[in-house]
Amino acid sequence: MAHTPTSSGGPLLHGPSDPEHDPTASYALEPGYVDALTKRIVSTSGETAEVHSPLNGQPLAHIPQSSDADVAEAFARARVAQEAWARTPLDERAAALLRLHDLILDRQSEIIDLIVWESGKARKHAFDEPMHVALTARYYARNARKHLHTRRHVGVVPVLTRVEVNRLPKGVVGIISPWNYPFTMALCDGLPALLAGNAVVAKPDQQSMLSALLGVELLAEAGFPQDLWQVVAGPGRRIGPQLVGSSDYVCFTGSTATGKVIARGCADRLIGCSLELGGKNPILILRDADLEKAAEGAVRACFSNAGQLCVSTERMFVADQIYDRFMERFVARTQSMSLGASMDWGVDMGTLISQAQLDGVTAHVDEAVAKGARVLAGGRARPDLAPYFFEPTILEGVNPEMACFADETFGPVVSVYRFHDETEAVARANEGQYGLNAAVYSKDGARARALAAQIKCGTVNINEAFGATFASIDSPMGGMRDSGLGRRQGTDGIYRYTEPQSVATQRAIRFAPMFGMSDEHYSKVMTANLRIMKKLGRA
Template identity: 75%
Template structure:
């Protein structure tokens, strides 16, 4: 791709707009009856609507009813009533509902993918990742929730005579605020764990992608989750987000670090917990012994999946001097071979950005870098000829600290390359800044890469893979360090965050006090002797 001429030969292959006469799904998600059936699930009584436009063609997609703060209050009231009965539902029954959800998502994945594409514009192969991950999550907690939530025995203070059990009880109603970049997946996966633990959910999806979240709510009900248990509200975060924080028993948020801070403060004021998956400026390291073909292929997926609008995607690539030129040659060639298009069909590698605002941000970051001396190896331009919000996959070299994209998250198809001399230098530079969400290391020495991973300040580190290995391994926790967030989704931590720990101790035969007229002083001596004995016996 010639950076000076975005339409020149060698650039991404272009697919034209789809033909409504030959594409049976061309107007699928725009059918008024379909949109009305989905939005009927919203708790929204204010009478106002907001227009949603598709990034595929900037055409009106739907008019979504908007919720008021009073609607949020009503949604929580409904959810609380439903949660009482749900908490008494055996965990095994909840698991069966999740396994039914697994099958429903797979059965209806074409419909789900279509709707995701209409709302986000992403390529079909990236839209497919969403029902795939939801199905994986539903199956995982459908198989493991009982194990994670089971009452456990702990040693009592007096052997045999003190029985101690630890219960996991649901928090109540969980507020889930999800983003636009993975509208079906992130609207559901955190809530799946919450309801597995016996909670109810009040969900607020991003204003651009409400329909995908509502389709998820429909599937939950069809799987056997009581409709009242999963409430959905719609509206601007500044308008109703605070009302969710004010009433939830726990808040789960995925989005920007700035908004995450506001939510954390609100939760702290109420002394409730929250989990926050926030921004990232994720690094990928290519060591001198890396398989360069695999590294280049992985770097393309790491940087340009979902047009770079992925919280765990890479925006910084550090490459060993010994292999830098050979890696760059392969990386640029693979990037220039990507297919860009705005159709619902398989075959495209990248779709448009979500909005004009996102396009403006990406453009500003690239223009700022170029003006201050960065070199564009490929890409670097908006592509209005492909659609309203397209930006070419872009590789920059020579990015320095005074440039906006050096430390600030771009959240678009832009990645910067850096040489390194030794691995300690690479780790130090990868740890620069305040983020710590995801990282990747390419090396043929797995043991060495795993050793280095322990020194990377990131909640997940993938070896010889971009991000999918950790994100799809449901038994492993996923989340960020530092300003990339707090708390973890997935695994035991992903469900236990929605519970309160309750210790129950049953005492038999003796009491904790002087026995049979024993003086307080004699009791103290007996207890001291017992403490020494327990230590000798190896008791904790």
């Protein structure tokens, strides 16, 4: 795709501006660039939906909307492409992922520009997205044979029974991705699906379509067949049911309420689904924590992407013995953060993405303060920085009467609590119905890991906010309880898109009476065989 580069190498043009009053006024997306991206949406309805940049409210694009017929057409194309793709040798599929890895690194400035312009996040947080997708592509390419080649298993009769297990693709995978990480979430779940021989029909969130569509362009440039990854657009309540009703497997990232609706739709059709849902993630600062390291990590845990991160921290439990000293450092680091809406490096936290997000965050903070919570840092909207900007906020004295005590805020707000002993801290961390991510800070790694095993979360990071688990692609990532089911990444992340098929070959004997045996004699021989196998240590 031809585009006009800027200083960062991306698809932005510079025009008249007054940076002193509006540092984003100089940015605009090239119309031809947007048109080329949106042509990848399957849409014949003629309807469009306008989206705006949260940096300054400027219109970004008119997104074509998909009709029911368009969704049906997307699945029809995907099914034809999938049949041919499933016959493509595994090594060729893996090679395409490695080419994608290099393309992402080569064009990361362009990718980051578009993410920031579309989501409003700080550039350093946007950088995480191409890095994560590149890691995912490389991991699955390098481990393709490990995960997908036919494997020998133990047969019932040694030597005479040979068993192999094949991994067959599900078919067409439906992926519904959120707006908060528009490049990562649009692509990372689909890459193992492609490697396993599936096709994808994707519905990215309306607010972040362009980043997802750039990912589809890169897939095509890497050599994946054009029809293998289809994109549809429209409100989830309108096209979501048809997507669920047409898929062979559904992968969803979003709210718990919507996830339950999708799970019911999949259950009605007896198809599988993986759901990464909400969280009210805890962080435990133990009495022996390195205070400076913990304070730095806590800032990232709470305020990365303005708290619009499924694994970000919203509840902080700090040991009595260090509470005052830690909070002094944490509050100071929070108050010294560089805030802004900018395409440039150097910003510590960007803006919320929409008025709806701002309204939700404001309501949580205002209600908590009205009921007695104390604001230690932040606590207010900053329209002088961007239309939907809200300061990084630390609350003390939050109690169960306040919505932000148990409900997910999904913004730059954390509630801080003292604890007396670590058993109490774990019990409080496990309160509620969520169980996505947690963190523990301690100089005693063994003790921290022992505590981690007691926390009901799908991932727990020791002396790190969330990056250690999220970036370790070989390990599973997902939630417990109301935070979802299924896992992305690692073996779980690709096996969910396959059907295991057992093929057993029997030699010499049959599983029925032979050599003139009666049924009774046969049963005695088989019983004796079971006893012998146990004595020999067989599983």
